[in-house]
Amino acid sequence: MGNILNQIGIENYIFLSVVLFCIGIFGVLYRRNAIIVFMSIEIMLNAVNLLFVAFSTYHQDAQGQVFVFFSMAVAAAEVAVGLAILVSIFRNIGSISIDNLKNLKG
């Protein structure tokens, strides 16, 4: 079986992940709801993972996939802690709009 990339082309994967990544950034900027912001961050992470896998195939090397594996572990941990923080914020101020989080004001 030949390389699948012969039929699709690595550049298509690159463009797909760039677009996904930018959608993630857009979501982070566009939405005020902290949970949606979180989801956008997950989209960004997935864009990067996709690129890793694509290049892993391109190089015929398993290292990229191993990295994706670790990246997933970190993402899982991050989501768990992040959502816990969100819950605790919600419990304290009754809202998860990031406009209401003004404690960083100097």
Added chain:
Amino acid sequence: MDTNLALILVLTPLLGFLVNVFFGKSLGKTVSGAIGTIAVAISFVVSVLLFNQITSTGKGIEVTLFDWIQISNLKINLGFLLDQLSVLWLLFVTGIGSLIHLYSISYMHDDENMHKFFAYLNLFVFFMITLVIGSNLLVLFIGWEGVGLCSYLLIGFWHKNQDYNDAAKKAFIMNRIGDLGLLIGMFIIGSMFSTLDYATLKTAIAGASNLNLPLLSLAALCLFIGACGKSAQIPLYTWLPDAMAGPTPVSALIHAATMVTAGIFMVTRLNFVFDLATDVQSVIAIIGAITSLVAATIGLVQTDIKKVLAYSTVSQLGLMFLALGFGAYEVAVFHVITHAFFKACLFLGSGSVIHGLHGEQDMRNMGGLRKAMPITFWTMLISSLAISGVPFFSGFFSKDEILLTAFHHSIPLYVVGSIASIMTAFYMFRLMFLTFFKEFRGTEEQKHHLHESGSLITIPLIILAILATFGGLISLPGNSWLNEYLAPLFTKVAGEEHHLGTTEYTLMGVAVLGGLLGILIAYVKYFKQDNVPESNENITGLSKVLYNKYYVDEIYDAVFVAPVNSLSKFFRDYIETGLSAAVFGLGKIANEIAFQGKKLQTGSIGLYLFVFVLGLCAIVSYIFLAQ
């Protein structure tokens, strides 16, 4: 054995000091005084033992405790050198020291801080012994600084009086100036010969082929400046009269008999250095003569009994330096010893008088004490005769030798010295007449309480008076035990002055006549005519200048103190204000920037993210596109 003796000698006073400092208050006054006295007395006994050993063997004892400093080729031991000179000094330091300690038990008995007084005195004796027996200049320097410290502590002993504190500070600062000179001298010698040890130095100088004489002279001059500070010579003498603020035993011990002779000791110790620096020797002789004359003239009109004695001390020290300047070290040493006897006796006598009058020091309020205080009177009279150079008292021999030496080297300086001697005789007997003769001029209450001091005070007086009488016997003209004893120390052949010819006898006669003349003038003026010095406001003319000590303090004030003060004021008012403004300005600028920058921190996370993305764009495009 020798090491043990030396350690006992040095450490006993230190032990006394420690005991008195830590336990003195609880031990009580008498015990504390006894401890102090016994500590010094032990040192005296050890000194006598060492003296016996040295006179029998004729050799000095060297004790090296340990290597102290070792830097490249400079090596300094902590060691002691017990030779003829240091043991001689030890004898009268510890001997007179013991007597004065004994005296102080009675004198200071009313003082609440008596244990402190004895602690300081013991510490002083410790440092003085260190100074004297050190085997190199650095050990001498330890003692030198230590006695300066004790002097400061004891002058300011009655620290509740601000004038006394000022006097103590003055003494300390004046001494510091001299100490700087001593240090520089030590540095020069250390860099020239890589040693500060006396014995090594002596051989190094003797063996040196091409010696850098100008540099050595500079070292000698610097050392002499140190001696000037410690031994109260022009221009650093003004602290000594003020130092009379301390208790009288202190004046007797430190500011008459022992500490002020440290300069003479140092010069004698380093005679092989000074012998080579002939120019510096001339400077020493001239300064000594001038100091002697200036101090004597000031002493003529002083009315405070201790001030008179203080100026007399300065004057006598000047005479000693005159002898040193001519290279007649043994003569200077002789005068140091006799002077220690009679000046200590005089100070203790004046202390007895002050004690009897409950603190009165002004001679205008004394008089007629002869009957009330016979022992004090007689001992002081003997000492006055000795200092005036009346024949067969000790001062006669020593002073006469100085003048003889001066005559052989320089007639003008001989004349200056002789005039100073005549003046000495005059002011000493002015003191005697004003204090002990005629009617009592003080208050009725004082008159009522007049009494002879106790035996603890009179016994030291009597012993010192005996020494003042017979002390001259150690160096009779022509047959001098002292010169033979000290001969191993000096390189040059002593004895050229000792063939007694007609010149010598004539000079002796002149000196005696001069002394008697001074006594006679004092007798006429203050006994026959019954003059009493006028009160301060009525003094006019030359006496006013003299009474105000040639305004030297005022001149120093104007020349040194005032400019420094105004400079400090200038720095305080302008430089520091400017600096503070600059510093505060910097702070304000930083504060302002921070205050403006703070507004950027809106706390809006949305804005932060937006700016973050823009920054990311900028950085990424810079890295990948701007090539």
Added chain:
Amino acid sequence: MIHIPDFAHATTVQVIFCFLAFITVITAFLTIFSRNPIHSAIYLVICFFSIAGHYLLLNSQFLAVVHIIVYSGAIMILFLFTIMLMNLNEQREVHRPRITRLGAIVSFCLILIVLITIFINSKPIVGEYDSTGEDFQSIKVLGKILLDEYMVPFEFASVLLLVAMIGTVLLSKKEKLNK
């Protein structure tokens, strides 16, 4: 250069890729634009499934499975639970100022242009893709690599997850218990 697919002669693989890519991008956008968070979450699940499809297309079955388990299974469940816990819905959505939307769109376009320009500018890929024929991404091989070469990071990842678990429990515990 952008390779424009020739739809007339597209292979099956190409058609599948285009379909999956289309779904991925559309659902990602819908995730962001949905006013209801629950809808967002569901669109996100679809997005993740399509990405898993990409993985399968690239022949990395193991990752595809793990991805579905972790993201679609665990993480999305967490999201949904959180949303329901907070009782979020369209009514609670706050009004967004126009300037924010404008800024977001501007930065989206900007970063998209910048990144695409970078990739277009970079060296084009020429020639055939390598195909060693070696098995490099089966579960067997990955398992060997993970537990051999990447043993220590693997263990650290487990520690990380443990710590995250403890942290989560601590954070979401009711603070009243402490008082």
